[in-house]
Amino acid sequence: MRDAAGIFGAYASDPEVTRFLGWPRHRSVHDSRDFLRFSAHEWERWPAGPYLILLRDDQTLIGSTGLGFQSRDAAVTGYVLARQAWGHGYATESLAAMVDLARSIGVARLLALCHPEHRPSQHVLEKCGFVLEPAASRAVEFPNLAPSEQQPALCFALALGALDEAPAGR
Numbered sequence: 001m002r003d004a005a006g007i008f009g010a011y012a013s014d015p016e017v018t019r020f021l022g023w024p025r026h027r028s029v030h031d032s033r034d035f036l037r038f039s040a041h042e043w044e045r046w047p048a049g050p051y052l053i054l055l056r057d058d059q060t061l062i063g064s065t066g067l068g069f070q071s072r073d074a075a076v077t078g079y080v081l082a083r084q085a086w087g088h089g090y091a092t093e094s095l096a097a098m099v100d101l102a103r104s105i106g107v108a109r110l111l112a113l114c115h116p117e118h119r120p121s122q123h124v125l126e127k128c129g130f131v132l133e134p135a136a137s138r139a140v141e142f143p144n145l146a147p148s149e150q151q152p153a154l155c156f157a158l159a160l161g162a163l164d165e166a167p168a169g170r
Contacts, residue, residue, distance in 0.1 A: 003052060004032040006061040011082040015144065020115040021080060024143040042068070047105045053081065053094050065094040067101065073108040073161075091124045099128055099158060108161035113153040115142055122154065130156035 011017045012026035012035070026032050035050075042049030050066035063081035070076065077098045079091055095112075102110045112130060114121045122132075132154055139150035 001033055001036055003061065004029050004036055007035065007052070007064070008032040010061045011063050011080055014083060017080060017083055018144045020118040020121070020142060021144060022078075022113065022140060022142065024147070039066075042066075045069075048075075048101055053079070053085075053090065062090060063094070065098055067098060067107070067110075070111075073106060074111070075102055075107045075109075076111045076113070077102070078112055086120075091121070092127055095124055095128045099160070103160045108159065110158045110160055111136075112156045113140060114156060115145070116152055116154055122156075125156045128158070130158045133157045 008026050008029045008031070012032055015025055018025040023035075024031075026035070039050040046067070046069045048067045048069075050064055052061055053063040053065055054061055061082075062085040063079060065077065065079040067075040067077055077095065079094045079098075081090055081094075099110060110130075112125055114125060126132075133156065136155035136157065138153060138155065140153040141148065142151050142153075145151060
């Protein structure tokens with residue numbers, strides 16, 4: 001719980017940072033505490049869950065990433081970074097770490113949803129070996145764009161069981 005204020009201040013309350021996310025922008029530190037309770041529950045149920053992203057040199061909190069399990073061998077991943085962390089390669093590094101983690105714990109299929117207008121995230125997903133699956137793309141809620149309204153989401157997938165080497169671009 002000691003990270004709640006940092007999460008709130010670094011990224012979770014920023015309207016621009018949370019614009020294309022599948023969870024609502026945090027309106028208070030209480031929302032960040034709720035996220036941490038959710039995270040603890042996920043870690044109790046599965047072999048991995050949400051992670052905070054810290055800078056190596058000074059441990060500054062700059063975002064979060066993680067794995068959300070659909071089943072023991074299928075998970076969803078994503079990331080969110082504070083605005084000052086954009087454009088430094090942290091998204092690619094974080095996503096690559098989740099790919100490595102998923103592979104190491106036996107996840108066979110890793111998915112990521114992305115809003116069609118969020119081109120930087122599409123680029124990161126492709127750099128890490130994810131492939132757009134048009135048939136799996138669907139409408140979902142992006143609560144920070146239009147609450148309670150379904151919008152298109154692109155589905156990117158990575159088959160880990162069939163990969164023998166690191167994703168392209170790494």
